[in-house]
Amino acid sequence: MLTFLLKRLALAVPTLIAISFLVFIVARLAPASPVEILLGEKATPEAVARLNHEYGLDKPWLVQYADYVWNIVAHGDFGRSFSRSQSVSEMIGRDFPVTAQLAMTALLFAMLVGLPVGALAALYHNSWFDRAAMAVVVALVSVPSIVLGPLLVLLFALRLGWLPVSGWDTPVHTLLPTVTLGARSAALLARFMRSSLLDVLRQDYLRTAIAKGLSRGRAVWRHALKNAFLPVLTVLGTNFGALLTGSFVVETIFQVPGIGYESINSITKRDYPVIQGMTLLVAIIFILVNLGVDILYGVIDPRVRSQEERA
Amino acid sequence: MSRPALAENQDVSARPTISASPGREAWRRLRRNPVAVACGVYILLALFAALFASYLAPYAYDAMDTRTGSLPSPPDARHLLGRDNLGQDVFSRLLYGARISLAVAVVVVVIEAVIGVTLGLVAGYYGGKIDLALMRVTDVMFAFPDLLLAILLRAILLSGNQATALSTNLLTLFFALGIVGWPGIARLVRGQALALRDKEFIEAARAIGVRDRHILTRHLLPNLLGPIIVQVTQDVAGVILAEATLSFLGIGVPPPFPSWGRMINDALPYMRVHPLLLLAPSLALALTVMAFNFLGDALRDALDPRLRQ
Numbered sequence: 001m002l003t004f005l006l007k008r009l010a011l012a013v014p015t016l017i018a019i020s021f022l023v024f025i026v027a028r029l030a031p032a033s034p035v036e037i038l039l040g041e042k043a044t045p046e047a048v049a050r051l052n053h054e055y056g057l058d059k060p061w062l063v064q065y066a067d068y069v070w071n072i073v074a075h076g077d078f079g080r081s082f083s084r085s086q087s088v089s090e091m092i093g094r095d096f097p098v099t100a101q102l103a104m105t106a107l108l109f110a111m112l113v114g115l116p117v118g119a120l121a122a123l124y125h126n127s128w129f130d131r132a133a134m135a136v137v138v139a140l141v142s143v144p145s146i147v148l149g150p151l152l153v154l155l156f157a158l159r160l161g162w163l164p165v166s167g168w169d170t171p172v173h174t175l176l177p178t179v180t181l182g183a184r185s186a187a188l189l190a191r192f193m194r195s196s197l198l199d200v201l202r203q204d205y206l207r208t209a210i211a212k213g214l215s216r217g218r219a220v221w222r223h224a225l226k227n228a229f230l231p232v233l234t235v236l237g238t239n240f241g242a243l244l245t246g247s248f249v250v251e252t253i254f255q256v257p258g259i260g261y262e263s264i265n266s267i268t269k270r271d272y273p274v275i276q277g278m279t280l281l282v283a284i285i286f287i288l289v290n291l292g293v294d295i296l297y298g299v300i301d302p303r304v305r306s307q308e309e310r311a
Numbered sequence: 312m313s314r315p316a317l318a319e320n321q322d323v324s325a326r327p328t329i330s331a332s333p334g335r336e337a338w339r340r341l342r343r344n345p346v347a348v349a350c351g352v353y354i355l356l357a358l359f360a361a362l363f364a365s366y367l368a369p370y371a372y373d374a375m376d377t378r379t380g381s382l383p384s385p386p387d388a389r390h391l392l393g394r395d396n397l398g399q400d401v402f403s404r405l406l407y408g409a410r411i412s413l414a415v416a417v418v419v420v421v422i423e424a425v426i427g428v429t430l431g432l433v434a435g436y437y438g439g440k441i442d443l444a445l446m447r448v449t450d451v452m453f454a455f456p457d458l459l460l461a462i463l464l465r466a467i468l469l470s471g472n473q474a475t476a477l478s479t480n481l482l483t484l485f486f487a488l489g490i491v492g493w494p495g496i497a498r499l500v501r502g503q504a505l506a507l508r509d510k511e512f513i514e515a516a517r518a519i520g521v522r523d524r525h526i527l528t529r530h531l532l533p534n535l536l537g538p539i540i541v542q543v544t545q546d547v548a549g550v551i552l553a554e555a556t557l558s559f560l561g562i563g564v565p566p567p568f569p570s571w572g573r574m575i576n577d578a579l580p581y582m583r584v585h586p587l588l589l590l591a592p593s594l595a596l597a598l599t600v601m602a603f604n605f606l607g608d609a610l611r612d613a614l615d616p617r618l619r620q
Contacts, residue, residue, distance in 0.1 A: 018451040023463065030467045142601035144552050146559045146575055147593040150582065158583045241456030248462060249556055253579075264560055267466045279463040286456045 004298050004305045012291045016284065020072070023280045024065050027272055033057070037270050038082055078277030083269040088277035091262060096281070098168060099251070099258030103243040105174060106182035110239065114186035115232070118193025122228075123220065125198060133190065140187035145246055149180040149253040166255040177254045181246050185239045192235050197228035230301055237293035241286040333614075337537070340613040347609030350602040357599055361410040368403035373567040375399055383585050392591050395574070396581060404569035405591055411570050412599065415484070416550040422489035423550075424543055427496025432527050432535075434497070435504025446501070449494035458553055461487040465562040480565045488553055492546055499542055503535045537614040541607055548603035555596050571596040 035051045036043075052058045056067055071077040078088035117137075121130040153176060157165040167173045200206065201224060209219040248260030255261065259278045266274040298305040341347050360367060369391070370376065375398040376390070386393045392401035434445040452460070464487035469480070507513060508531070516526050555572030557563030564570040571592040578588035 014447070015451055015454045018447075019454055022451065022460075026463055026467050029464075138605070139601065142548070142604045143597050144556065144600065146556055146572060147597050150575060150579060150589055151593060154582050154586060154589065238456075245457040245459045245462075248458075249560065252560060263462075263466070267469070267560075267562060272467055275463060275466045279459055282459055283455055287454050290454075 001305065005295060008291060008294050012287055015287055019283045019287065020069055020280060021065065023276055023283070024068055027276045028061065030272060034082065079273040081271055081274050083266070083271040088273055091274060092259060092277065092281060095257060095259045095262050098256060099244070099247050099260060102177055102181060102247050102251070102256060102258060103240065105178045106243050107185065107240055109178050109182035110185035110189050114189030115193050118190035119197055119225065121190065122194045122197035122201065137187040137191050140183050145180050145184070145249050146253070148183055149250060152176050152180060168256045177250050177256055180253070181243055181250045185243060188235065188239065189232065193228065193232050196231045197224060200224045200228045233293060233297055237290040240289050244282045244286060337613040341609060344609050344613065346605055350606040350609065353598065353602045354606065357409050358413060360406050361413045364406040364410045368406045370400040370403040372404050372407040372569045373399065383581050383588055385585065386587065393585065393587055395577060395588055401588060401591055404574060405595055408569045408571045408574060408592065408595065411564055411568055412551050412554060415554045415564065416547045418485050419488040419492065419550045420543055420546050422485060423492035423496055423546060424539070427493040428500050428539060431497040431500025432504050432531060435501035436508050436527060436531060445497070449497050452494040458491065458556060461491045461553060461557065462560070462562065464490070465557055469562060477565060484563065488550055491553070492550065495546070496539065496542055499538055500535055503538055504531055507531060507534055541611045541614065544603055544610055545607035548600045548607065551603070552600050
């Protein structure tokens, strides 16, 4: 178990370093330097030099990168916003809980809808329910949130007047953003759960369980569902990542005050420490969530663990 | 010719011939799939609209007709789908939007495919350290969820002091979208190349001294075309979606070009009174993404019937 854990961690660390490096490099591709953006084009060379020094921009770029990483790791400091008198960490502290809540409720929604639908579709394979569910699934997989979100607003907020158009003040406000963000994941989970359960239902051990006298219902409940869920667990990780990025779009549609909305707003203000910090944060969370899922998978399914340890 | 071979040949010709090449066989299966045919027809129509938008569209995409009434306005005799908040003809913009969507998708997918196929072939065929290094790079790209890297790249690259020149703007858009997609193709091609490189026909080619470049392009690549075509078709859907999403967020195709994503965003403040402004680009976008997704699935089924459930 320990070897397995260490191996997984050893794989994640270089990825984290590479990701932070990539984000750092991308920021240097900007056509205007941060100092130019802060001071405008008419700044005196002295003022530029002074600010360059203050931000450490006169140091070699490798040193700048080391500083950037060190500040994040040691002080949780992602730099300062250009457009506000705030540190990026302060903004993350304020906005991230909102994004996390949105992503979590969307994931919960996707699981609560997707898993039972997928399981029922597999159990009643080729029934009308299976066909209808899969038709909805393929449609939902192709309908992007920039289409689904506005359509839901048009129907439930503007036409029917049941729900608010935008905002994040009360639990009622969270309904449309959650559904918009979670719909695609729900569809993907349903499809994956269905094929996974169909696979398990064909296995010999299930036939054995039924042959031994277990009712079909009990056999499915006790043996099939658990084993069918295991592979689904792995897509949950990638799905959560998609939900985090998806929240950039959904937060913009519904004006939800999370890190996505803030990042997109920062684009027009050319406030790229904010965009950079929040992108890196999301990427780090994505890597850690997938690491967590990998480890959990190893804990639940000993076969994965022993395979790794032998390799 | 030796006698046994001749006898065998005669035997074969005596049997009714059933199949032509695998490609033709796949094409036959594809034509029998009604969903695939419907998607193909839709895609051809979209392509037609994209190519001939300048002849089909009654107005230029940025022509502002402010002659009568308030803006935006519902459909009338002059404007089939009405006018948007700037007085631009929605139907014309929809047609030009197809051109933007498909042009971006084609360019980006070609970039992706060239990078992905080359790196994947090299990694899978040579293995060893090259493979390890290339796969580490793709792992890092995969560590970015979905569109995040494209959003970051566009946000940063557009942050210049002056409005960026149009050509630079489009180049960075292609770059941002292309860099997100190639690792998927690279990983797929690498896996397939890895599985094929120890097969007898490759070994035979090596044994008679065929150069590596020839083995890669003449022997490996043709055998990988099926999976690559499937992946590329689905990537077209992905790129169209990504471009629309970036344009929706204001970091996609620059104005005044009509992108469906931008049209959806522009429609939001007016959708209560003018739902058509929202519905028209939404439907176009969703249908196009769906058509390429379905066609990709159908292609996979046609190329490898064993995968079908």
